[in-house]
Amino acid sequence: MKILVLGGSGIVGETFLEKANQHQLLATYDKNKINSTTVKTFQIHLPDDSLKIEKIIIDEQPDIVINFMAYSNADFCEENKIKTHDLHVKNTKLIVTMCTKINAKLIFISTDYVFDGEKGNYQENDIPNPVNYYGETKYEAEKIILNNTNNLILRTSLVYGSSTKVRFLNFVLDKLINNQEIYAFDDIFNSATLVDDLVNAILKSVDFNVVGILHVAGPTCVSRFEFANIVANIFKFNNKLIKPVSINTAKFKAQRPIKPCLNTSKANKILKMRFSTVEEGIKQIFEKENNTIH
Numbered sequence: 001m002k003i004l005v006l007g008g009s010g011i012v013g014e015t016f017l018e019k020a021n022q023h024q025l026l027a028t029y030d031k032n033k034i035n036s037t038t039v040k041t042f043q044i045h046l047p048d049d050s051l052k053i054e055k056i057i058i059d060e061q062p063d064i065v066i067n068f069m070a071y072s073n074a075d076f077c078e079e080n081k082i083k084t085h086d087l088h089v090k091n092t093k094l095i096v097t098m099c100t101k102i103n104a105k106l107i108f109i110s111t112d113y114v115f116d117g118e119k120g121n122y123q124e125n126d127i128p129n130p131v132n133y134y135g136e137t138k139y140e141a142e143k144i145i146l147n148n149t150n151n152l153i154l155r156t157s158l159v160y161g162s163s164t165k166v167r168f169l170n171f172v173l174d175k176l177i178n179n180q181e182i183y184a185f186d187d188i189f190n191s192a193t194l195v196d197d198l199v200n201a202i203l204k205s206v207d208f209n210v211v212g213i214l215h216v217a218g219p220t221c222v223s224r225f226e227f228a229n230i231v232a233n234i235f236k237f238n239n240k241l242i243k244p245v246s247i248n249t250a251k252f253k254a255q256r257p258i259k260p261c262l263n264t265s266k267a268n269k270i271l272k273m274r275f276s277t278v279e280e281g282i283k284q285i286f287e288k289e290n291n292t293i294h
């Protein structure tokens with residue numbers, strides 16, 4: 001298949017490009033150049049380059065377009081609403097129109113932040129009710145994506161992996177290596193997802209031509225405090241450095257949903273796969289990085 005990856009330089013995009021080499025790959029980046037000899041790349045900054053996106057889609061005629069482009073920092077979105085609306089909503093409208101025109105399938109990566117987090121264990125047919133602008137614009141985009149019944153929305157959560165771009169895991173490791181204390185929230189929870197599992201799920205969704213909405217996330221509904229403790233135990237650091245703290249002490253611009261954890265039983269069945277628990281995921285990363293961290 002010919003796959004156009006929009007946002008190939010982010011955490012998920014870069015892992016996708018590494019693992020999807022059975023496909024013909026094209027990818028866009030904005031500030032972080034993609035170094036690859038096999039992927040045809042394009043520099044795109046939205047909203048300025050929206051005509052360039054149209055041209056790439058028309059010229060290249062991909063079978064599938066996967067959109068990883070987003071402002072993934074909820075506080076940035078809260079403070080930059082016009083930019084966020086342009087990238088998440090206006091740009092989605094354009095891409096849906098272009099994909100429909102050339103009969104390409106569009107896969108959109110969405111988030112557990114579309115939910116308010118009151119109930120937890122959300123299924124695909126639960127009604128979203130976002131509590132911040134990031135979630136609001138991702139939900140608005142989802143509704144546009146579903147205008148074409150061939151499209152797919154994959155909702156995921158708290159993605160981690162060995163990339164240096166993964167913020168929370170790298171923050172925890174940096175602090176623990178330097179024997180410094182960490183204050184981690186013990187009262188907000190997410191379905192932490194190993195990026196390799198997420199990419200496998202995307203590839204299987206392509207193979208099985210899945211449409212509609214699917215939750216693709218890890219099975220552990222974990223707080224940042226629990227996550228940091230798992231990291232300390234597996235990497236054999238001193239977990240007494242990790243102190244629990246309440247989200248109520250944080251001065252974030254964007255409100256956080258308390259427990260937007262995702263139920264993935266539909267994905268397990270349709271994609272015939274099992275997502276790694278946080279222990280399993282961190283062990284995999286530890287085994288990969290063991291030789292470089294002392």
Ligand SMILES: NC(=O)c1ccc[n+]([C@@H]2O[C@H](COP(=O)([O-])OP(=O)(O)OC[C@H]3O[C@@H](n4cnc5c(N)ncnc54)[C@H](OP(=O)(O)O)[C@@H]3O)[C@@H](O)[C@H]2O)c1
Nearest residue numbers: 007009010011012030031032045046069070111156158159
């Ligand atoms: N990471 C998570 O924990 C998480 C959780 C739930 C859902 N998601 C969703 O998963 C998708 C991928 O997330 P990610 O973590 O891989 O995001 P990321 O690391 O922040 O990457 C975002 C991508 O979008 C590109 N981009 C950002 N602003 C742009 C602009 N104005 N014009 C053009 N391109 C732009 C970036 O390019 P450059 O890097 O080259 O500037 C990068 O390729 C997103 O849709 C996100 O909402 C992520």
